[in-house]
Amino acid sequence: MECMANGRGSLRQDGGGFRNWDICRLILASLPAGDLLQMACVSKAISEEALRERLTRPILLNTYRQLSSLHRFVLSGDSASRRACVRNLTLALPIYVPKPPSNVWRDHLIQLLEGCRTLQYLDIQWYEQLILEDPRLPDVVASLTTLRCIDTRWIEGIETIPELDAALVNMFTTLQSTLDSLHLPSIPAGDTAVAFLRDLATLQTRLRVLSFSITRFIPLDVPFRSVTCLDLTLGNEYPRVRDIYRAFPNARDIRIDWETHINLLRPTEADALARRLAEQDCRANDVWRSLDVLSAPFEFLCVFTLTCPVRRLVLPNHQDGLWHWSDHAVELLSRLRPKQLDVVVDCRPSMGFPVPLDPRTFVNDSGSYSYKLEHLCARMWFNHSQRVPDTDEIIDKFRNVLSASQVKLFRLDLCDAVTVIDNQALNLGMSTGYQKKLAQCMTQIDILAIVRALVDCCPSLRIVVMNLDAGPDDRYWYVKKSEGRVEIEEVGPYSGKQMVAREEERL
Numbered sequence: 001m002e003c004m005a006n007g008r009g010s011l012r013q014d015g016g017g018f019r020n021w022d023i024c025r026l027i028l029a030s031l032p033a034g035d036l037l038q039m040a041c042v043s044k045a046i047s048e049e050a051l052r053e054r055l056t057r058p059i060l061l062n063t064y065r066q067l068s069s070l071h072r073f074v075l076s077g078d079s080a081s082r083r084a085c086v087r088n089l090t091l092a093l094p095i096y097v098p099k100p101p102s103n104v105w106r107d108h109l110i111q112l113l114e115g116c117r118t119l120q121y122l123d124i125q126w127y128e129q130l131i132l133e134d135p136r137l138p139d140v141v142a143s144l145t146t147l148r149c150i151d152t153r154w155i156e157g158i159e160t161i162p163e164l165d166a167a168l169v170n171m172f173t174t175l176q177s178t179l180d181s182l183h184l185p186s187i188p189a190g191d192t193a194v195a196f197l198r199d200l201a202t203l204q205t206r207l208r209v210l211s212f213s214i215t216r217f218i219p220l221d222v223p224f225r226s227v228t229c230l231d232l233t234l235g236n237e238y239p240r241v242r243d244i245y246r247a248f249p250n251a252r253d254i255r256i257d258w259e260t261h262i263n264l265l266r267p268t269e270a271d272a273l274a275r276r277l278a279e280q281d282c283r284a285n286d287v288w289r290s291l292d293v294l295s296a297p298f299e300f301l302c303v304f305t306l307t308c309p310v311r312r313l314v315l316p317n318h319q320d321g322l323w324h325w326s327d328h329a330v331e332l333l334s335r336l337r338p339k340q341l342d343v344v345v346d347c348r349p350s351m352g353f354p355v356p357l358d359p360r361t362f363v364n365d366s367g368s369y370s371y372k373l374e375h376l377c378a379r380m381w382f383n384h385s386q387r388v389p390d391t392d393e394i395i396d397k398f399r400n401v402l403s404a405s406q407v408k409l410f411r412l413d414l415c416d417a418v419t420v421i422d423n424q425a426l427n428l429g430m431s432t433g434y435q436k437k438l439a440q441c442m443t444q445i446d447i448l449a450i451v452r453a454l455v456d457c458c459p460s461l462r463i464v465v466m467n468l469d470a471g472p473d474d475r476y477w478y479v480k481k482s483e484g485r486v487e488i489e490e491v492g493p494y495s496g497k498q499m500v501a502r503e504e505e506r507l
Contacts, residue, residue, distance in 0.1 A: 055085035138171035181209035313338035340375035402458035
């Protein structure tokens with residue numbers, strides 16, 4: 001390797017050794033994975049440092065060959081230092097891939113986990129059969145002392161296989177590590193679930209992020225006081241708002257997925273009862289006083305009538321009643337008083353183009369509560385093979401809404417439904433022809449015309465962010481208004497991110 005600059009702090013080669021490895025490691029840390037592998041060809045010393053840097057990054061094992069290669073590499077050479085570098089590991093051997101005739105791969109997996117004693121993040125996917133047949137896996141996971149996050153949400157069959165449920169319960173209740181995040185699979189409702197969650201709340205007293213799915217939410221006698229981020233999937237039975245609040249009294253970021261559809265025009269007796277109980281809980285102050293983020297289906301929020309202020313409200317479903325029930329939407333936002341609203345607009349022909357939002361949805365100075373929405377984030381879905389909304393159609397969709405609002409930041413994501421619904425489609429071999437056709441469709445949309453039209457109709461607008469088809473790079477525009485003149489300036493990604501961060505911090 002040629003000598004580099006000879007100034008102070010330079011990296012030099014003298015007699016086969018290098019000076020100032022700190023600079024070398026900083027350079028390696030800034031390289032993508034492909035370049036790291038090329039750096040491994042420079043010299044033996046650089047090769048070892050480059051490979052160690054690669055091991056510190058997230059590792060995905062989704063083939064048995066990858067598992068065998070990682071096992072062989074980590075447990076050979078300077079194995080102690082290599083094992084210490086593995087921090088983030090995802091085990092995702094697909095169930096549809098034929099297993100090797102030998103069970104040696106099981107021993108490799110166990111040895112790999114036993115050796116990586118500094119592992120911090122572990123994601124286990126589709127390992128139901130191995131957990132049932134080989135008790136070593138849950139035992140070795142429970143013995144790891146440095147884990148900060150465990151994700152097992154893709155393990156299935158717990159509700160129908162008692163042995164699998166028992167093995168996972170034993171693993172989580174015997175963990176020797178103090179977790180920061182835990183993502184659980186579906187939990188069967190019943191006494192076992194109550195006992196398991198009670199033990200978990202008692203043992204993991206520093207748990208900050210928790211997600212799980214349960215068919216029927218059960219009141220807990222031991223709350224998770226440290227949990228601030230809750231991701232909860234509920235079945236078709238109505239929970240009491242106060243039961244969720246009492247179980248997670250300090251939650252600030254709540255995301256709820258509910259498997260029940262409510263007809264707001266013809267509510268059932270169960271719907272009406274759930275709403276009365278929720279109103280009773282709110283009057284008794286048996287709910288959160290405020291939330292940073294609340295994400296839930298529109299119908300769920302209409303029935304469970306929270307009255308606490310929410311900084312950011314997310315309506316994730318593409319068929320949310322926000323577009324059809326204006327009175328309900330105004331009443332809902334009057335109660336929650338969000339500063340930022342995230343919505344989905346589904347423009348596929350099968351869904352029908354959504355009706356315009358009621359302008360009252362964004363500013364309301366009447367009634368018990370008044371609010372003023374300042375940030376609006378909209379994701380627009382379409383199907384490029386059927387119909388792509390043209391520029392004028394996109395402008396018309398938001399012109400009336402923004403003209404009656406006081407929005408300062410507007411974000412619009414234009415996404416093909418295939419990319420949104422199947423986020424792995426492109427990674428699973430989506431044809432090059434599909435990508436070219438999609439890119440061609442995107443060129444029909446005049447982004448600058450949309451930005452100018454939105455700025456003209458909304459005097460308060462200061463920042464516009466747009467993204468095409470979930471791309472890696474956003475485009476940012478800053479609006480300058482002085483002495484009756486309006487200037488729209490596009491800024492780079494770094495400056496744009498800083499600008500949005502400052503605006504969100506102000507909010």
